[in-house]
Amino acid sequence: MATHKLLLLPGDGIGVEVVGEVKKLLAWLEGKGLASFAIEEDLVGGAAYDDHGESISEAAMKKAAEADAIIFGSVGGPKWAGVPFDKRPEAGLLRLRKDLDLFANLRPAIVYPALADASTLKREVVEGLDILIVRELTGGTYFGEPKEIVTLESGEKRAVDTQVYTTREIKRIAEVAFELARVRRNLVHSSEKHNVMKSGLLWKEVVTELHKAKFSDVKLEHILADNCAMQLVRNPKQFDVIVTDNLFGDILSDAASMVTGSLGMLPSASLGAEINGKRHALYEPVHGSAPDIAGKGLANPIAEFGSFAMALRYSLGLGSLADALERAIARVLAEGVRTADIAAKGENAVGTAEMGKAVIGALDKELATA
Ligand code: NAD
Numbered sequence: 001m002a003t004h005k006l007l008l009l010p011g012d013g014i015g016v017e018v019v020g021e022v023k024k025l026l027a028w029l030e031g032k033g034l035a036s037f038a039i040e041e042d043l044v045g046g047a048a049y050d051d052h053g054e055s056i057s058e059a060a061m062k063k064a065a066e067a068d069a070i071i072f073g074s075v076g077g078p079k080w081a082g083v084p085f086d087k088r089p090e091a092g093l094l095r096l097r098k099d100l101d102l103f104a105n106l107r108p109a110i111v112y113p114a115l116a117d118a119s120t121l122k123r124e125v126v127e128g129l130d131i132l133i134v135r136e137l138t139g140g141t142y143f144g145e146p147k148e149i150v151t152l153e154s155g156e157k158r159a160v161d162t163q164v165y166t167t168r169e170i171k172r173i174a175e176v177a178f179e180l181a182r183v184r185r186n187l188v189h190s191s192e193k194h195n196v197m198k199s200g201l202l203w204k205e206v207v208t209e210l211h212k213a214k215f216s217d218v219k220l221e222h223i224l225a226d227n228c229a230m231q232l233v234r235n236p237k238q239f240d241v242i243v244t245d246n247l248f249g250d251i252l253s254d255a256a257s258m259v260t261g262s263l264g265m266l267p268s269a270s271l272g273a274e275i276n277g278k279r280h281a282l283y284e285p286v287h288g289s290a291p292d293i294a295g296k297g298l299a300n301p302i303a304e305f306g307s308f309a310m311a312l313r314y315s316l317g318l319g320s321l322a323d324a325l326e327r328a329i330a331r332v333l334a335e336g337v338r339t340a341d342i343a344a345k346g347e348n349a350v351g352t353a354e355m356g357k358a359v360i361g362a363l364d365k366e367l368a369t370a
Pocket of ligand 1: 014074075077078093263286290292293298299300301303341
């Protein structure tokens with residue numbers, strides 16, 4: 001059996017609690033002889049800053065580069081509000097994304113039937129929703145130069161951010177989207193603003209050419225980013241895979257995620273380029289460190305479990321175990337187990353450890369009947 005190298009980076013706040021549940025799952029899987037892991041753990045974010053004055057150490061970066069998958073919790077919190085900008089907790093995560101060139105951010109938005117009422121949209125609009133947003137993560141407005149605030153002669157200030165994309169950057173993210181669509185429902189919506197932005201024009205052109213050359217079996221639709229935002233709240237089930245740039249992806253994926261009802265349910269993956277059958281990959285929940293509930297044992301670990309399921313599928317070659325884990329999550333929800341963030345008024349809520357135990361118990365049942 002292959003031994004998979006994992007680096008656990010729990011980080012701050014509830015990151016530590018939810019990664020703690022994944023650790024129990026790892027031990028359980030090994031105990032059952034279902035998988036074998038070589039596990040390392042290190043500090044990131046505020047915890048790393050408190051320990052050695054940086055948001056991630058060189059040693060942790062080296063382990064990250066060598067890992068088959070990084071299982072990340074969350075970083076940040078009010079305790080570190082005053083630390084220098086380049087040492088703030090988020091800088092550790094940004095460095096991982098940048099140094100490992102994790103350009104493809106995958107954010108599924110799934111509505112489990114048992115939780116359809118947790119959405120602010122009507123049950124019939126969201127029940128059974130299963131979409132995947134593929135966001136370009138290392139280019140565009142957040143990284144383009146010049147990026148500055150300058151004082152003009154008049155004393156007025158001027159701020160500049162630069163939206164910039166190259167053919168290569170657009171092509172590689174579109175490739176990921178088309179490939180994923182092939183194993184889903186075979187539909188890609190490419191979202192940009194070609195009507196008002198040069199980068200949108202190039203984006204549309206490159207995606208269209210790539211589609212013609214390599215992916216004509218996949219259905220491709222182009223959609224303006226503003227219309228995409230509207231359609232996501234009007235009729236989200238029309239989508240399968242949406243591919244978009246860094247800035248629009250940030251906004252569209254947050255909108256899509258809220259359609260599902262709770263931050264505690266949402267996993268994500270950030271992938272690098274595949275080189276010799278291997279790629280750098282970081283898996284993390286969409287939520288932050290939730291300082292308001294940290295340390296209380298109340299956090300929902302499902303987003304972290306879902307992120308680990310993505311690691312099983314995309315990095316460890318254990319797709320059927322990933323399917324079983326996702327079915328286990330659905331089973332637990334169908335049985336009515338709820339943490340406070342997803343409990344309806346008057347419903348009993350369990351804590352982090354009980355939810356973790358319930359998911360592992362359901363996985364045991366799923367594997368026994370598989
Ligand atoms: P947050 O996601 O931490 O919390 C928002 C709300 O959702 C809170 O009420 C929280 O209790 C709740 N929540 C989030 N995850 C939950 C879970 N698993 N179970 C139950 N409830 C959950 O966002 P925020 O409050 O805006 O940010 C808090 C800190 O986290 C900030 O320092 C922020 O910078 C950081 N942050 C980090 C990441 C990351 O590590 N990738 C992402 C977002 C925010």
